[in-house]
Amino acid sequence: MYRQLLNNTLSRSKLKNKNRYSPENSKWCNAICQDYKLINEFSKDKHICKECRNTLNLAETQLTNKTITLEQFKENPNIVYNNILDIENKLRYCTICKTDKNISNFEKTRNQCIPCRQQITKDKVNDSINDILHDIELLKSNLFKLKNYLEKHNRTVITKVIRLVENQMKLKM
Numbered sequence: 001m002y003r004q005l006l007n008n009t010l011s012r013s014k015l016k017n018k019n020r021y022s023p024e025n026s027k028w029c030n031a032i033c034q035d036y037k038l039i040n041e042f043s044k045d046k047h048i049c050k051e052c053r054n055t056l057n058l059a060e061t062q063l064t065n066k067t068i069t070l071e072q073f074k075e076n077p078n079i080v081y082n083n084i085l086d087i088e089n090k091l092r093y094c095t096i097c098k099t100d101k102n103i104s105n106f107e108k109t110r111n112q113c114i115p116c117r118q119q120i121t122k123d124k125v126n127d128s129i130n131d132i133l134h135d136i137e138l139l140k141s142n143l144f145k146l147k148n149y150l151e152k153h154n155r156t157v158i159t160k161v162i163r164l165v166e167n168q169m170k171l172k173m
Contacts, residue, residue, distance in 0.1 A: 002031060002048060002056050007074055015047060031056060032077050055080060096120070125157050132161055 003009050009030050010018060018028040026036040031052035041049045048056070058080040062068045072079050091100040096116040105113045112120075132153065139146040150158060 005056060005059055005070070005073060006031060008034075125154070125160060128157060129160055129164065132157065133164070136161070 010028070015028060015030050022028060022036055025039050027039050027042055027047075029035055029037050029042075029047070029049040029052055031048040032055055033049060033052055037049045041051070043050060043053065046053065055077055059068070059073050059077070062080055063070060063073070068079055090103045092103050092106050092113075093100055093111070094106075094113040094116055095111045097113065101113050105115070107114065107117075110117065135149060136146065139149055
């Protein structure tokens with residue numbers, strides 16, 4: 001699909017040959033940049049670097065929404081970022097902190113900004129830790145029930161409980 005969006009790309013055999021004789025730890029990007037890039041700039045088993053892949057994904061989205069045309073993209077691939085700047089300047093009202101924030105601070109269907117949602121989650125975890133510690137004390141004599149109880153809880157909660165117990169153990173020593 002990406003070959004249809006670009007003016008020139010290498011064929012599979014030429015690309016394979018280019019990569020065979022590439023400098024150490026580098027690979028040829030067969031998309032917009034048309035240059036050697038470090039291997040860690042590519043997704044696994046892909047011939048397009050992550051930056052070009054993101055640009056092409058934006059282009060496909062904007063082409064299906066008909067905000068740009070294929071000819072416009074072929075002339076100037078950076079046109080996709082002009083449309084994103086328009087989106088990033090939009091504001092949305094957060095119902096928790098009661099402020100207008102950039103739309104990029106929100107998940108697609110949420111009216112609470114990401115930092116507020118993260119804080120709510122942290123507060124919930126911190127509130128539940130004392131209850132969990134109490135339940136663990138009650139269940140520690142029966143390991144089977146304790147195992148079943150711990151499997152029901154979130155990984156981050158369990159990790160925090162373990163750290164808290166380890167810190168208490170260090171203080172006792």
